[in-house]
Amino acid sequence: MAEVLVLVDHLEGAVRKPTLELLTLARRLGDPVAVHLGPGAESAAATLGEHGATRVLAADAPEFADYLVAPKVDALQAAVEAVSPAVVLVSSSPEGKEIAARLALRTESGLLTDAVDIAAGDEGPVVSQSVFAAAYTTTSRVTQGTPVITVKPNAVTPEPAQAAGTVEELSVSFGPLATGTQVVSRTPRESTGRPELTEAAIVVSGGRGVNGAENFALIEALADSLGGAVGASRAAVDAGWYPHSHQVGQTGKTVSPQLYVAAGISGAIQHRAGMQTSKTIVAINKDSDAPIFELVDYGIVGDLFDVVPALTEQVNTR
Numbered sequence: 001m002a003e004v005l006v007l008v009d010h011l012e013g014a015v016r017k018p019t020l021e022l023l024t025l026a027r028r029l030g031d032p033v034a035v036h037l038g039p040g041a042e043s044a045a046a047t048l049g050e051h052g053a054t055r056v057l058a059a060d061a062p063e064f065a066d067y068l069v070a071p072k073v074d075a076l077q078a079a080v081e082a083v084s085p086a087v088v089l090v091s092s093s094p095e096g097k098e099i100a101a102r103l104a105l106r107t108e109s110g111l112l113t114d115a116v117d118i119a120a121g122d123e124g125p126v127v128s129q130s131v132f133a134a135a136y137t138t139t140s141r142v143t144q145g146t147p148v149i150t151v152k153p154n155a156v157t158p159e160p161a162q163a164a165g166t167v168e169e170l171s172v173s174f175g176p177l178a179t180g181t182q183v184v185s186r187t188p189r190e191s192t193g194r195p196e197l198t199e200a201a202i203v204v205s206g207g208r209g210v211n212g213a214e215n216f217a218l219i220e221a222l223a224d225s226l227g228g229a230v231g232a233s234r235a236a237v238d239a240g241w242y243p244h245s246h247q248v249g250q251t252g253k254t255v256s257p258q259l260y261v262a263a264g265i266s267g268a269i270q271h272r273a274g275m276q277t278s279k280t281i282v283a284i285n286k287d288s289d290a291p292i293f294e295l296v297d298y299g300i301v302g303d304l305f306d307v308v309p310a311l312t313e314q315v316n317t318r
């Protein structure tokens, strides 16, 4: 069976959820082979094997210490040359997209980014992408070289599948770019205890209807009761009620969680662009004609100051 390379996204060996999603998708296309770069391959291998990685190609070197893109491209290229995979899958983070683009260029291969689904096809994988502010879904395939595909977080639910996950050493020779940049300092984000917005399975977002920074505590309380992340519309961000790093939409982040709750958000096309591929959408809005109701699975017409605390209480009592 053909092998499918999956680039592991991790911090010190702690594998991030999008990698498990990639392994789940990879199993549709062949035997997943994980590529783990930097420290922690041995500890990561157990998790990777439990999600279907038959092998873990591991490389560790000082060049990986700063988690930079260039050395990872060198290593992934070495893995492609060693394995001759049918496909290479990378997570659709900004870093993942840069790695994928550079790899595709080096291997003279076609690249497809931001896949929301992948199916096996007779002439190679068929990739679904959500385009034009999510107004269309396109299906595409790569016609040259080894397809390099980046996949959006939450495209699939990670499913366990036991495989060997045997660690094998990957030999890499680094190009001049590998040490061309250096990280000067690294400041950890202040932890809220909430999941990262683009990776969260549940997102609760507030809009102009929240009517003030202090009222975002209501949105946060509902998000916390559900174990979700907090998002915001641009109107709420522009008003200074919530940081831009939480903005969902065309000029913010794209999320595709299992559940998206929009409170006090009208549903402008630019907001939809960032959340329309969510699996289940719930909106709370006091205007029954708000455009957001056109795309919801469940709509609650009501005042968010009544509905959100009531929902939070209900969830907390369960």
Ligand code: FAD
Residues within 6 Å of the ligand: 206, 207, 208, 209, 210, 232, 233, 234, 235, 236, 247, 248, 249, 250, 251, 252, 253, 263, 264, 265, 266, 267, 268, 269, 270, 271, 274, 284, 285, 286, 287, 290, 302, 303, 304, 305
């Ligand atoms: P509004 O459109 O003002 O809607 C507020 C809603 O809250 C209304 O529907 C109202 O009925 C409801 N409401 C009010 N009070 C209550 C209450 N007490 N209880 C319940 N409901 C209540 N927007 C984004 O979100 N993300 C983007 O990335 C983005 N990028 C953009 C890029 C460009 C180039 C442009 C031109 C615009 C962009 N916008 C973006 C802005 C977008 O067009 C909308 O202006 C914005 O999404 C509106 O935010 P909102 O829904 O919170 O506010």
